[in-house]
Amino acid sequence: MQTGEQTELHITDSVQVDETTRVDTMTINMGPQHPSTHGVLRLIVTLEGETVVKTVPDIGYLHTGIEKTAESKSYFQTLVMTDRMDYLAPLSNNLGYSLAVEKLLGVEEMPRKAIYARVLLVELQRIASHLVWLGTSALDLGAQSVFLYCFREREMILDIFELVSGVRLMTSYIMPGGLQADLPPGFDKKVQEFLDIFPERLNEYHTLLTNNQLWLERTKGVARLSKEDAIAWGTSGPVLRASGVAWDVRKMFPYAGYEQFDFDIPVGSNGDVYDRYLVRMLEMAESLKIVKQALDGMPDGPYQISDRKVVPPPKWAVATNMEALIHHFKLYTEGYRPPKGEVYLRIEAPKGELGYYLVSDGTARPYRMHVRAPSFANLEALPHMVQGELLSDIIAAIGSIDIVLGEVDR
Amino acid sequence: MAETTKDLAVTTVEAVRSKFGEAVLEVVEHRGETTILLPPDKVPAVATFLRDHPALRYNYMADLTAVDWPEREPRFDVVYHLLSMETRAVIRLKTRVGQPGEEHPAVPTISHIWPTANWYEREVYDLFGIAFTGHPDLRRILMPEDWASHPLRKDYPLTGVELPEPHWGGQIPLDQALPEGIGRQTMRITQSRPPTPPRPEPEPGE
Numbered sequence: 001m002q003t004g005e006q007t008e009l010h011i012t013d014s015v016q017v018d019e020t021t022r023v024d025t026m027t028i029n030m031g032p033q034h035p036s037t038h039g040v041l042r043l044i045v046t047l048e049g050e051t052v053v054k055t056v057p058d059i060g061y062l063h064t065g066i067e068k069t070a071e072s073k074s075y076f077q078t079l080v081m082t083d084r085m086d087y088l089a090p091l092s093n094n095l096g097y098s099l100a101v102e103k104l105l106g107v108e109e110m111p112r113k114a115i116y117a118r119v120l121l122v123e124l125q126r127i128a129s130h131l132v133w134l135g136t137s138a139l140d141l142g143a144q145s146v147f148l149y150c151f152r153e154r155e156m157i158l159d160i161f162e163l164v165s166g167v168r169l170m171t172s173y174i175m176p177g178g179l180q181a182d183l184p185p186g187f188d189k190k191v192q193e194f195l196d197i198f199p200e201r202l203n204e205y206h207t208l209l210t211n212n213q214l215w216l217e218r219t220k221g222v223a224r225l226s227k228e229d230a231i232a233w234g235t236s237g238p239v240l241r242a243s244g245v246a247w248d249v250r251k252m253f254p255y256a257g258y259e260q261f262d263f264d265i266p267v268g269s270n271g272d273v274y275d276r277y278l279v280r281m282l283e284m285a286e287s288l289k290i291v292k293q294a295l296d297g298m299p300d301g302p303y304q305i306s307d308r309k310v311v312p313p314p315k316w317a318v319a320t321n322m323e324a325l326i327h328h329f330k331l332y333t334e335g336y337r338p339p340k341g342e343v344y345l346r347i348e349a350p351k352g353e354l355g356y357y358l359v360s361d362g363t364a365r366p367y368r369m370h371v372r373a374p375s376f377a378n379l380e381a382l383p384h385m386v387q388g389e390l391l392s393d394i395i396a397a398i399g400s401i402d403i404v405l406g407e408v409d410r
Numbered sequence: 411m412a413e414t415t416k417d418l419a420v421t422t423v424e425a426v427r428s429k430f431g432e433a434v435l436e437v438v439e440h441r442g443e444t445t446i447l448l449p450p451d452k453v454p455a456v457a458t459f460l461r462d463h464p465a466l467r468y469n470y471m472a473d474l475t476a477v478d479w480p481e482r483e484p485r486f487d488v489v490y491h492l493l494s495m496e497t498r499a500v501i502r503l504k505t506r507v508g509q510p511g512e513e514h515p516a517v518p519t520i521s522h523i524w525p526t527a528n529w530y531e532r533e534v535y536d537l538f539g540i541a542f543t544g545h546p547d548l549r550r551i552l553m554p555e556d557w558a559s560h561p562l563r564k565d566y567p568l569t570g571v572e573l574p575e576p577h578w579g580g581q582i583p584l585d586q587a588l589p590e591g592i593g594r595q596t597m598r599i600t601q602s603r604p605p606t607p608p609r610p611e612p613e614p615g616e
Contacts, residue, residue: 060552067537068561072568103441231469231495234526247495253415334612341440344473344491344502355473357489363611372473372491380529409552 025053030394032061038136038398039405041379050390055383062409070369074335075101075176078366083170085371086407088132091125091161092349094174099255100345100356101176104338105310111302114178115257120191120294121164121173122256123287127198128157129350129402130280137277137399138209141218146208153201156194163190177311178304191295198288206281219274223385223397226271233381236374237352238279239401243271249348256347261290273393273400280402310336335364344372351375351402371410375403418499419444422466429459445502450517453490453505457520460492466499468492471520474530476538478564484508486540488517507540519545537562 031042040061046054066085070078082097083090095118102110135150158168163184165173173180209215225235230243240247248265250258266282268275304311308327317324338360346355352374359368378401386397419439426446427434433456436447448456460468473491485508492501507515519542521527531542532551539560542548550557559566 060550060554063552065561068566068568071564106441232525234471234524245495252498253500337614342445343441343443346472353472355491357473357475357491359477362614368477370473370475376529377526380526 024048032058038403041398041403041405041408043394045391045394047391050392052386052389052391052394055386055394057379057382059379059405059408062405064406064410066410067369067371070366072365074364075338075366076331076335078369079175080170080172082371083172084406085373085410086129086349086351086354086375086404087169088404089125089129089350090170090172091121091174092129092347092354094172095122095256096345096347096349096354096356098174098176099347100343100358101338103343103345104341104358104360105176105336106339107177107305107307107310110257110305111178112299113183113301113303114305115260116294116298117179117183117303118174118256119258119261120291120298121161123290123294124157124160124191124194126287126350127284127291128154130284131157133280133350133399133402134205134277137396137402138215140395140399141215143209143212143215146205149201149204149208153194153198156197160187160190160194163187175311177307178302182303183298188295188298191291195288195292195295199285202281202284202288210278210281216274218396219277219400220272221270222273222393223389223400224270224272225381225385229381229384230271233384234377235352235381235401236377237348237350238276238283239352239378239381241266242268242275242279244269249346249353253346255345261293263287263290273396276400276402337362337364346372349374351404351407352378371407373407373410375401375405375407379403379408415498415500416442418466418494418497419501422446422460422499422501425463425466426456426459430456443500443502445504447504447506450488450505450507453488453503454518454520454523456503457490457492457523460501461523465497466494467496468494468499468501470495471524471526471530472500474520474527474534476534476540476562478538478562480564483510484515485510486515486538488534488540490520514539514541516541516543518543521545536560539563 025046025048027044027046029042030045032040042058042061044056044058045052066081070081073081079094079097082093086093131150131154135147138146161171161173162168164187165171165180225239225243227244230240230245244267246265246267249255251265263286266279266286268279308324312331313321313324313327318328340360340362342357342359344355344357346353353372354374355372357370357372358366361367382397382401386394389397423437423444423446430452433448433452434446435449438445438447460466470493471490472493475489477487477489479485479487484506486506488505488507490503492503505517507517509515517540519527519531521531521542528545528547529551531545532547532549534540535542535548536550536553537560549555553561
């Protein structure tokens with residue numbers, strides 16, 4: 001194809017179906033207010049009897065223009081918006097953004113305490129995100145009690161977040177250059193409490209679901225995605241691993257000090273809803289291992305880098321030291337100016353590969369911020385997964401890919 | 411590990427150079443990431459070559475987006491982030507389109523090479539107005555279907571004074587505004603607001 005030669009734009013649907021051979025199809029609308037669509041996802045489903053012929057996702061109901069808004073905010077202010085994308089895993093978003101800004105700034109050294117605290121909190125966040133997924137996807141398939149149990153344990157994690165940052169959901173606790181504040185006293189006790197209680201609770205979930213005949217019938221062999229398709233459709237995270245691809249950014253491109261921790265990557269083989277379930281269940285146990293290591297090895301020392309051009313000076317210094325006051329003033333009125341350039345930084349968020357593409361033009365505001373949201377690509381693979389399945393399996397499939405529409409629409 | 415990634419990027423650049431010699435306009439390395447700048451019509455060929463290259467096998471398209479540089483000519487960067495799940499190689503391809511006066515600059519699609527590019531290209535079309543020729547389903551994806559403009563372009567304002575207000579989920583072009591009623595009132599209020607003055611950029615340095 002040559003450039004400049006404007007070919008006609010086809011306004012058709014993504015999945016091509018030979019309509020002439022279908023005599024008895026019905027098109028129904030699922031969402032955007034359907035409780036099983038996990039937010040505001042609308043699916044236009046063409047059915048033949050109960051069999052799905054075609055699914056066309058309609059997204060954008062939660063589009064808030066975060067990428068556009070970021071262009072008018074300083075790097076420091078943009079951090080706060082990253083919480084709001086994947087609102088079930090705000091700390092992972094914070095980490096991805098912070099690492100991208102640090103790469104843009106050329107920050108090389110990070111205090112050990114910041115590294116350990118970041119990894120610990122992000123892994124707790126992974127457990128919390130998986131707990132919401134487990135509760136809601138089980139609820140969609142009719143298992144009500146699992147939902148209540150999952151939220152009980154998630155509450156413990158949110159309490160830890162509240163302890164460190166004062167906020168339960170939108171923490172913004174991880175920031176470029178380290179952490180917003182030092183870990184509070186009593187933090188290790190609280191995490192230890194969770195570590196003591198959670199393995200037992202995880203077993204409880206396994207008892208409820210893993211060998212449950214009803215659960216197996218609803219999930220085994222449902223919404224399959226082959227290894228080749230999973231890669232070609234750009235899926236990532238547990239969806240990709242359930243299809244048999246041993247790929248985890250934490251292992252493949254270690255970031256934020258993950259190479260210092262010992263953990264395994266659960267990989268499935270069938271690529272169905274059950275394997276996605278099992279991969280996430282096993283991942284929670286692995287995350288727990290990391291949390292334990294991070295807590296045991298948590299060093300003392302600074303929780304931020306010492307570069308006052310990036311992180312604000314402590315409050316006591318602002319009141320007594322002229323230089324600190326100037327740094328404080330410059331940071332909060334203008335912010336820092338990374339050199340011209342662009343970076344793409346990927347991390348393994350609970351839902352898959354979260355990428356931040358930041359372009360700096362040398363000013364104090366990001367010239368362009370693009371977020372490669374894992375849910376976006378995972379949702380794109382949904383029509384492919386459910387083609388030829390039953391209508392009720394769409395519910396199981398949506399639950400199994402664990403999407404957050406705030407992140408899909410940004 | 412970092413060595414290997416770097417070596418693979420070097421190998422990639424060499425492979426593309428030896429196959430498409432004059433098509434490689436520029437190779438940039440910044441913060442350990444390698445970017446190959448290509449003319450738009452060469453993108454699908456290079457992408458296919460990288461996907462099928464026996465030693466590199468870029469089988470995963472991680473991200474596709476665009477950047478608007480309104481003062482520059484051509485105006486838009488279209489950016490592709492490729493990844494190989496077999497060799498752990500990463501590369502960024504970039505192409506530049508958008509001559510002055512061109513409403514919807516065209517780039518050939520790569521959605522037949524990696525199907526995941528389908529939605530990413532729709533997103534870039536929606537938010538930047540870049541048309542991907544050969545795309546099977548080029549519709550808006552995030553904005554309402556009847557939206558008239560492309561919000562991530564730099565000339566799209568953050569506060570709506572130059573543009574008509576959204577109405578019933580869509581956007582009414584100024585000349586088609588309703589003669590009376592809610593739409594009309596909304597427009598009048600909008601237009602009477604003074605335009606926001608541009609914020610001056612602070613001086614560089616301390």
